[in-house]
Amino acid sequence: MGQRLKILIVEDQPADAELLQYEMRRAGIDYIARRVDTRESFHLALTEFHPDLILSDFSMPSFDGFTALGLARAVMPETPFIFVSGTIGEERALDALKNGATDYVLKDRPKRVISAIQRALIEAKERAELRDSQEAIQSSEKRFRSFVQHMPGAAAIMDLHGRYEFVNEHWERALGKAAHEVLGLSCEDLLPPDSAARLARLHRQVVETGKPASSIFRCGTGDAARWWCSSFFPVSGREEKPSMIGSITIDITDQKAAGDAIDGVDSRGPGRAL
DSSP, rough: OOOOOOEEESSOOOHHHHHHHHHHHHHTTOOEEEEEEEHHHHHHHHHHTOOSSSESSSSSSSSSSHHHHHHHHHHHHSSOOEEEEEEHHHHHHHHHTTTTTTEEETTTTHHHHHHHHHHHHHHHHHHHHHHHHHHHHHHHHHHHHHHHHHHSSSSEOOOSSBBEEEEHHHHHHTOOOOEEEEEEEBBHHHHHHHHHHHHHHHHHHHHHHHOEEEEEEEEEEGGEEEEEEEEEEEEEGGGGOEEEEEEEEEEEHHHHHHHHHHHHHHHTTOOOOO
């Protein structure tokens, strides 16, 4: 873990606790330990000592192992908890595992204790790495959705066959359809034939070449006509090969009108059309 392990030993017999520490030193485990034997001292150690590993006896005069396990799982649910006891029957051992114990070992098997500790620490590290990876993925997805939802254009992600897998709110407003109405469908199912054919060609071009492609086109006639700029691009998956196709379509009607107006101005003076 890159630093000394903090091991909490729940044991009312100092000699047994020292034997555990002796075996850990022999195995080359770099650690610091704290021993407790009451409910109060155990709870305090959980909140102040923050152990990486808990080794607990099962039966003690003023404190029992199941109580310790319950407290540990409530306060530090991810911390490995191993019962190390001189007397633990099979039924109680199975109950301990069902209630969240990592393992159980008899005190008279010191080598087994060390292997249980090493295995528990490896499993804890793997769980932490998996949790970190999942949190990173969730964070990335949140950033992606926030970015896409706020971009000034109709954004979509399609599979390689052209079926929509994601559309943003701008896309929904532009097409007048909710996401649940379009996911799984293609542009041919949703758009006028001319527009659908143009976008389908862009999609095929990106799938075949693996390179972005764009097109400017008009939808509608007369005063209802709108100009659009649509850009398609590959979304890489494994081995850097496109696994999905993204698209961003922006309404450029106002820019188009402004450009046409500028193109129509007579160079001999402002405001004089050719």
